[in-house]
Amino acid sequence: MSKLCIRVWIQLFLVLILIGTVSILPVFAQAESQKQETSQINPMDIQKALTEAGFYEGAVDGIIGKKTRAAIRAFQEKNGLTVDGVCGPKTWEKLKAYLEEAAEMDAVDQSLTAPTVDETAPSTYEEEIIADPWSEPAAEEIDSGELKQKLVS
Numbered sequence: 001m002s003k004l005c006i007r008v009w010i011q012l013f014l015v016l017i018l019i020g021t022v023s024i025l026p027v028f029a030q031a032e033s034q035k036q037e038t039s040q041i042n043p044m045d046i047q048k049a050l051t052e053a054g055f056y057e058g059a060v061d062g063i064i065g066k067k068t069r070a071a072i073r074a075f076q077e078k079n080g081l082t083v084d085g086v087c088g089p090k091t092w093e094k095l096k097a098y099l100e101e102a103a104e105m106d107a108v109d110q111s112l113t114a115p116t117v118d119e120t121a122p123s124t125y126e127e128e129i130i131a132d133p134w135s136e137p138a139a140e141e142i143d144s145g146e147l148k149q150k151l152v153s
Helices: 003-039 043-053 066-078 089-113 144-152
Strands: none
Touching: 043 066, 043 089, 066 089
């Protein structure tokens, strides 16, 4: 084979490699963007929301494993989303409503069980009677010498 033929084959090979690399880059970019979208959402929040929605029964440990991905897929399928097992922005938008609802319910539960403050009952400060320097002492506190002096004056 001539040097020219070898050179053409090498150039053709390099062009094919370049085309293959360029065509596969969007796939990597899409996978990376999905990874970033999911990583911006707290995995524990995803699991809590899935639990509240009735799709996840595992431990809320913040690890997106097989059970969590299966729950995400089931949630996506039920809600008409793209079923890919990734909690992206569209999935999270629908899923976080369950987390917010659970937080509201917790707040209501806490307000119902919180101890009430009786405003008519004396506070600790009111129970500690602070003597008024301008008031007269009670009769049992006055000794006889002071009483005579007060009566004279």
